[in-house]
Amino acid sequence: MQSISIFRQLGLLCVVSTGLLFSSCSKNNNYTAPSTTYTISASLTAAQEVPATNSTGTGTLTGTYDASTYKLSYTLNWSGLTGAATGMHFHGPAAAGTSAAVEVAITGFPSAASGTVSGTATLTASQNDDLLGGKMYANIHTSANPAGEIRGQVSASK
Numbered sequence: 001m002q003s004i005s006i007f008r009q010l011g012l013l014c015v016v017s018t019g020l021l022f023s024s025c026s027k028n029n030n031y032t033a034p035s036t037t038y039t040i041s042a043s044l045t046a047a048q049e050v051p052a053t054n055s056t057g058t059g060t061l062t063g064t065y066d067a068s069t070y071k072l073s074y075t076l077n078w079s080g081l082t083g084a085a086t087g088m089h090f091h092g093p094a095a096a097g098t099s100a101a102v103e104v105a106i107t108g109f110p111s112a113a114s115g116t117v118s119g120t121a122t123l124t125a126s127q128n129d130d131l132l133g134g135k136m137y138a139n140i141h142t143s144a145n146p147a148g149e150i151r152g153q154v155s156a157s158k
Contacts, residue, residue, distance in 0.1 A: 035158060036068040040131070042138055042152030044078065049139065049151045050099045057081040057113075057150045061138050065131060065156055070123040072131070076106065078140055079114035081149055087141035088117070092130035094137060096153045103127050103136065113142075132156050 044059030046052055063074030076088065088109055094100035104127065109117035123131065130136045131154060139151035 036066055038065045038067065038132070038156040038158055039063075040065050040072070040074065040154055040156050042154045044138065044140065044150040044152035046150050048096065048137075048153065049145070049148045050097060053145050053149050055080070055082055055142075055145065055149045057140075059138075059140060059150050059152065061152060061154065065123075067128060067132065070125075070128055072104070072121045072123055073118075074106075074120075075116065075118040076109075076138065076140075077116045078150065081113040081140065081142050082144040083142045084111040084113055085109055085115065085140050086111070086143055086146070088138070089141075090121075090136055090138050090154070092127065092136035093133070094135055096137075100135075100137075103130065106138070 040061065040063045042061040044061065046055040046057060057078060057080040059076060059078035061074060061076050063072065065072045078085065088106035089102040090104040091100045092103045104121045106117060106119060108119060109115060134153065134155060136154045137151055138154055139148040142149045
C-alpha cells in the first residue's frame, strides 16, 4: 500500500511541476515584430551620371519603403537643371558608376528646371532586392542631357 502512495505523490508532484513550467512560458505581450519599413534617400548630382555631365543641377530623394507590401513612397526635389525635366526614373539593378534599364517611371512631375514631385509605386520582388541591395538609382533627364542630367544611388536604411 505504501508503494501506491509514493506513486501518487510522485504523480502529483509531476502534475504540479508541469503546470509551473507551462505557466512560466506564457506569451510575452511586449513582443514587437521587426519593422519592415525603411527610409530611402539619395543625393542627385551630375558627377554620378554615366558618363558625368557638366550640369550644376542637384536633387534630393527622400521617402519610405515597406518591404512587407513592396510599397515605395517618395519625394524628389531638384533645382538648377539646364532646362525643363523631360523624364525621371528609378533604374536598376546597378551599382554606382554603372547604368541599367528603367525599373520604375516617375510620373506627374512638372516640366521645369526646378521642382518637386511625390509619388508611390509598388515594386516587384526583384525590384525589392535591387532597392534593399543598394542597386537602384534615380535620375532626371533633360533635352540637353537625354540620357540623364543628374543621378543619385538610392540607399535604404531602417
